[in-house]
Amino acid sequence: MAITRNIKCPKCGIFNTDKEYCEHCNTLISHQKKIAIKTIAVKQEEIDKVIHKRENPNLAEKLKKHPNIFYKIIGWVLYSAIAIVSIIGAGLAWFIAMVAAG
Numbered sequence: 001m002a003i004t005r006n007i008k009c010p011k012c013g014i015f016n017t018d019k020e021y022c023e024h025c026n027t028l029i030s031h032q033k034k035i036a037i038k039t040i041a042v043k044q045e046e047i048d049k050v051i052h053k054r055e056n057p058n059l060a061e062k063l064k065k066h067p068n069i070f071y072k073i074i075g076w077v078l079y080s081a082i083a084i085v086s087i088i089g090a091g092l093a094w095f096i097a098m099v100a101a102g
């Protein structure tokens, strides 16, 4: 770091030069470090979400992979139903947009 920065500790009021943590009470005082930690936390959260989604597929996905053919068919029907509903939904949204546009 080229620039020396004096950061006042918000907890005990002691000035620290180029420190991430207060020399006196060990409080995190570096703003950049705070952002870095927050960024890591956010990234971790995103990763956790993806892992959760992968480990917990929705019911249709689960049934599609079911060893029993009967459940498999239900899974596919459900999957198709969801797909159709989303297509209808998109079509309806388009229709409403067209009507609203006159």
Ligand SMILES: [Zn+2]
Pocket: 009, 010, 011, 012, 013, 014, 022, 023, 024, 025, 026, 027
């Ligand atoms: Zn301190």
